[in-house]
Every structure is written in structure tokens, then in C-alpha cells.
Amino acid sequence: MSENQTKKTKSILQAPRGTRDFYPEQMARLQWLFQLWRQTSLRHGFEEYDGPSFEHLDLYTIKSGDEIVSQLFSFEDRGGRDLALRPELTPTLARMIAVKANALPRPIKWFSIPRSCRAERPQKGRLREFFQWNIDIVGSDEVLADAECIFVALDFLRQVGLGPVLIELRVNSRFIVSTLLIDAGIDAERHGQMFAIMDKYEKLSEAEFDKYACEQGVCDTELTAVKNILRVPDLSSLESLSRSEQSRAELAKMRELKQYLDDFGVGEYFVYKPAVVRGLAYYTGIVFEIFDRSAKMRAIAGGGRYDNLISMFGGPSMPAVGFGMGDVVLMDLLDELGKAPMIPSHQPPEFFVIDADPSLFGMVLKIVGCLRGKGFAADYAPKRQAMGKQFKYATGRLAKFAIIVGDETRTQNLISVKNLQSGEQRQLNVEEFLKSPEQLSL
RNA sequence: GUGAAAGUAGCUCAAGUGGUUAGAGCACCAGGUUGUGGUCCUGGGGGUUGAGGGUUCGAGUCCCUUCUUUCACCCCA
Structure with missing residues (x-):
């Protein structure tokens, strides 16, 4: 064996960066999680689906632009086709629904537990290969659909011992923020940039935030307006800010959402957080994230309404709402709280x-x-x-x-x-x- | 992708300013109580100190490269 080969044999003993080996002990935990995700989904009336683990590269660039390619594991097949390992399932879902849209009874309530890959630098709670529970309702623009999606997530979390004392649901509406920004004289074309700035609010100190906003070309009066929006503590305070008819209508939707969650018995998780805007461009309405209240970890789950996505993939115009919950942060959190169960990796004999x-x-x-x-x-x-x-x-x-x-x-x-x-x-x-x-x- | 810190047995950690053959607990395996249990006693396997190179009489310890992990950016689907 050459020296080079010896080196190679040693390096292949190590799993690739950001991936995990699932020995029976970990596999048992993973299956425990999958089973709960699956049972919860089915109990709430969702049907399971899945797609290919790789797709045409274009499927991802259409939605997110070319910058996304650097975050993807992409490759070319022998026929010269550009492909990529799926970084998420939503584009596949949009594609599958666009193809069969007219044949599917609505509302479409689907779930999946795909294994996905992203070529990012791994950190705690963020790996290069992971599993993500996906819940989506397509074909309904009613707030009830938003409430149903959120309720499945909370019902699951409650089951694994994560009650409202430990975690919270942070809700906002991109649409309402947009109308408020317009009221403040900020053009719609700059809203994407504003969302990105607002996303930083909770992470930075007041002075750092001002400096950052200024560097991004936000003038003083605009900054004051943005901060006014960010400081809104609850829905009733939001009312006094909402002057346009549109923003009042959207506020009514958020109130409706809160009411549904109260009725479902999970209202205690609800927190209005104006800084929650989500990174993705395609969200159109209500957006939400679930965090542990100590807030030392990444989001446990995140999602929202994306009413334009299906048509972007060539399907009919169909409203949709959904979320994703990854296995990594969730299991980290359960471990830290001592709430991860001990699951035997074999079936105990009778x-x-x-x-x-x-x-x-x-x-x-x-x-x-x-x-x-x-x-x-x-x-x-x-x-x-x-x-x-x-x-x-x-x-x-x-x-x-x-x-x-x-x-x-x-x-x-x-x-x-x-x-x-x-x-x-x-x-x-x-x-x-x-x-x-x-x-x-x- | 940029910057910073860390890496010693399967796990948790020891090993003055460089100095004999790198240790312990847990775990694992094997024995001991001759028809009844997670206890107890005894023993054992395990490590090229992440990997490669360099300095030195001598490197777990100092220097360089690389890999992995963690943290802060980028991004967060």
C-alpha cells in the first residue's frame, strides 16, 4: 500500500464533515422521533408524501436565485444535466402539486420527513445532512389553515414535554409589516432589505443596530419608523399603528389566528414578535418561529404563508402555508433539558x-x-x-x-x-x- | 466561504516551566458464587495523544500544514 493509500484509508474512517453515523442507540432515538412526527401528522389529518432526494438544480435557483448554489451540493450527471441534493422539500412539494393541482382534493394537507443536505459550514444545531419534518396545507387562504399548521407543531412539542413554559411561538405578518413600512413612506421594493435589517434587531444592541441600519442606507426618519414597528409589544398596540385598511384586515387575521390557537388549547405559546420576518423572500403573510424561551438555541421550527410559490413553479395560483422542524436543534434541546427518552435499540423479549x-x-x-x-x-x-x-x-x-x-x-x-x-x-x-x-x- | 478557539481509550477527564513504559472512573470482554438477576471480587483487551511534517539528546506538551468540532460572521430554505 502506498503512503497515499494509507492516508486515504485513515481519512475514510471519518464521516464527512457535518454528517452523522447512526449507531443502533442513535437510530432508536431517531425512529422514536420519526414515529411521533408521523403519528402526530396522521392524527391531525395529514397524508405522507416524498419526492426524489435530488432534483434539477434549476428547481432551487428559480425560487432563491443563483446565490443559493454555493449552499447546495450540486453535480452534473453523465448526460450533462445539472442536479443538486435537495436542501429542502418545499420546491419539490410545489412541483408535485403544480403537476397534479387540478386532480387533488383541497385543502391538500401533506407531511413528509425528508433527509436533506446543505453545503454549509456546520455549527451547533446546523449540520450538512439532517432530517426535517415538513407540514403544509395547500389550497386554502383561510387563517384556519395557518392555525392548523401551527397547532400540529405545538401538539407535537407538547407531547415531548415542551410546554409553553419552556418554549414560545413567535408570530408576525410580513404583509402587515409591509403596509406599515409603506405608511412610513418606504417603497415596496426596499422591503426585502428592511426585513433583513429587522431580522437583526434582537441580535444586536441598540447602538449596534442603529449603526448597522445606517450602513445599510436607512435614514434617520426611516430608522425611527422601523424601530416603532419593532417595539410593538402586542397585538393591541399594533392596532394603534395600523392606519390603512389593508393592515387592519391583516391585523384581524392575526387576531383570528390567536383565537383559533386559544380554541385549540395552545394559546399560551403565542407571542407577537415584530422582528420575526424570516429570511426567505417567498413568504407573503403570517410568519412564525418556535424558540425555547431561554433563546440560547436556533429556532426549533419556522414557517409561514407562501401564497405565490406554486404559481412560480408553473402551477395554478394556489395559496399555501407550512413549516419545517429539524431533528438537530430539537434533539439537542431535549437532551439539554433531560427530556430525551431512553429508547432500547432492540425489542425487549417477552x-x-x-x-x-x-x-x-x-x-x-x-x-x-x-x-x-x-x-x-x-x-x-x-x-x-x-x-x-x-x-x-x-x-x-x-x-x-x-x-x-x-x-x-x-x-x-x-x-x-x-x-x-x-x-x-x-x-x-x-x-x-x-x-x-x-x-x-x- | 472569512476570522478565532479546541482535539489525550467507546464516554468523562488526569499527566509542574519539554524528561522513564501516557493514567483513572464508567463502558466493553473473560473468569469466580455448581438450579435463579442490574450487586460484589479478580483479571483482560484496548491509544502511532485527530493526521502529516519540523525543532530538540528527548514532544501529549513548542512551530508549520491539514482534518474535525465549537464560537462569531455570511447565510439560514
Whole structure:
């Protein structure tokens, strides 16, 4: 082996930057999460879908412009097509819906748990490969749809122990901010830039923010107007600022949203935050983010209304709202709060068969074989060892019942069944036990 | 992509200003109690100190390069 090859062999032992290996222990956690995401989605009436894990590069540049390419893992296939690993699922969703739009009953309530890749520099809570729970409702412009999306997220979070004391839902409306900016004499074409500046408000000190805004070409009167918007503490204060008919209508929508969330029983999570504008250009109305209240981490989830996206992909004009929740920040947070459950990476056996003597091993396999054939999780010690060791192994595997095969099994067809939790033990006839193992009461 | 800090066993951490063969706990494996358990006792495998090069009689320790992680930017779908 050449020196170069030795080097290569060593470097391939390391998983690529920003990726993770899922050993059984981590895989069990991941599956726990997926199952909860899936169950919650289905319970709320969403249907599961998925698309390809890579798409035409254009699919992503249409929406986000060419700058996005540097954040993508892109490549060319042998036919010269430009492709990219999916950095998110929303473009795929828009494409899938644009193709079949007229055939789908509305509202379309879909969910997915895609594995996605972004070529960014990894940090805490942000990797190059991750999973993201996506929830979308397409074809409804009613606030109820926004409320439903948010409710699924909160219902899930509540289930994993993240109540309103620990986390909050930050809500704003891009539309209303836009109308307020217009009232302040700031043209619509500069709103994108304003959103970007407003996004910094919570991260910077007052002086730093002023300086930053000034550098971005915001004049003093504009800065005052922007700050007035950013300082609005709640919806009722927003009312006094909203002068135009449009902004009043949008404010009414936000009130409606709050009412729906109250009705669903998750109103306590709601916080009005004027600085929440989201980075993406395509959001058109209500936007929201979910944060832990200590706010030391990135957003747990984020989303909003994007009424123009489907038509951008060549589909009919269809209103839509949705959010994404990544696995990384969520699991980090659960770990930090001690709320991540211990999930065994194997299925604990219902029955664990133990022999008193290696010569009885054939009977162990016979019983295990029969139980497994009947659909029970049954197991035995991997080595012929003293009974003490076998019991130890059974306990380690979290088995419920131990079945002891001894001389009496050979001579009288008797086995002993022991409840490993209570310690209770009883002798039974083998055939009778095997006929209906589920009727065992101990 | 730019800037900064860190990296010692699977995990958590030791190892004065460079100085014998890099240690401990947990975990893992094997023995011990001869028909009954996560306890206990004994032993064991494990590391080219992230990798590569340099300075030196001598490098875990100092210098350079690189990889990974973390933090701040960029961006955040």
C-alpha cells in the first residue's frame, strides 16, 4: 500500500464533515422521533408524501436565485444535466402539486420527513445532512389553515414535554409589516432589505443596530419608523399603528389566528414578535418561529404563508402555508433539558428461555422457535453458561419473563416461568404454555 | 466561504516551566458464587495523544500544514 493509500484509508474512517453515523442507540432515538412526527401528522389529518432526494438544480435557483448554489451540493450527471441534493422539500412539494393541482382534493394537507443536505459550514444545531419534518396545507387562504399548521407543531412539542413554559411561538405578518413600512413612506421594493435589517434587531444592541441600519442606507426618519414597528409589544398596540385598511384586515387575521390557537388549547405559546420576518423572500403573510424561551438555541421550527410559490413553479395560483422542524436543534434541546427518552435499540423479549444444563439446549431452541413462530419476541443466551449468567443476560435484554428448562422438563414436561419484574415464579406444562403463551398471568 | 478557539481509550477527564513504559472512573470482554438477576471480587483487551511534517539528546506538551468540532460572521430554505 502506498503512503497515499494509507492516508486515504485513515481519512475514510471519518464521516464527512457535518454528517452523522447512526449507531443502533442513535437510530432508536431517531425512529422514536420519526414515529411521533408521523403519528402526530396522521392524527391531525395529514397524508405522507416524498419526492426524489435530488432534483434539477434549476428547481432551487428559480425560487432563491443563483446565490443559493454555493449552499447546495450540486453535480452534473453523465448526460450533462445539472442536479443538486435537495436542501429542502418545499420546491419539490410545489412541483408535485403544480403537476397534479387540478386532480387533488383541497385543502391538500401533506407531511413528509425528508433527509436533506446543505453545503454549509456546520455549527451547533446546523449540520450538512439532517432530517426535517415538513407540514403544509395547500389550497386554502383561510387563517384556519395557518392555525392548523401551527397547532400540529405545538401538539407535537407538547407531547415531548415542551410546554409553553419552556418554549414560545413567535408570530408576525410580513404583509402587515409591509403596509406599515409603506405608511412610513418606504417603497415596496426596499422591503426585502428592511426585513433583513429587522431580522437583526434582537441580535444586536441598540447602538449596534442603529449603526448597522445606517450602513445599510436607512435614514434617520426611516430608522425611527422601523424601530416603532419593532417595539410593538402586542397585538393591541399594533392596532394603534395600523392606519390603512389593508393592515387592519391583516391585523384581524392575526387576531383570528390567536383565537383559533386559544380554541385549540395552545394559546399560551403565542407571542407577537415584530422582528420575526424570516429570511426567505417567498413568504407573503403570517410568519412564525418556535424558540425555547431561554433563546440560547436556533429556532426549533419556522414557517409561514407562501401564497405565490406554486404559481412560480408553473402551477395554478394556489395559496399555501407550512413549516419545517429539524431533528438537530430539537434533539439537542431535549437532551439539554433531560427530556430525551431512553429508547432500547432492540425489542425487549417477552420470553427469555434459560437452560439449567447445556444438555437441555435443544429444548431451549425448540421453545424459542415455537414462540417466535407464534409471533412473540423470544430470546436465549448466546452462550451455554451458568444459569446466573443467563439470568443476567436476560435482565440486560429487558426481558419480561424467564422460562427455565431443567431436568423436570425432560422427565415431567414441566417448565418454570418467572416474571422478572415481580420475581414471581410458577411451574407449567410445556405444551399447555406453548398452546397459548399470551394467557400467561404472572 | 472569512476570522478565532479546541482535539489525550467507546464516554468523562488526569499527566509542574519539554524528561522513564501516557493514567483513572464508567463502558466493553473473560473468569469466580455448581438450579435463579442490574450487586460484589479478580483479571483482560484496548491509544502511532485527530493526521502529516519540523525543532530538540528527548514532544501529549513548542512551530508549520491539514482534518474535525465549537464560537462569531455570511447565510439560514
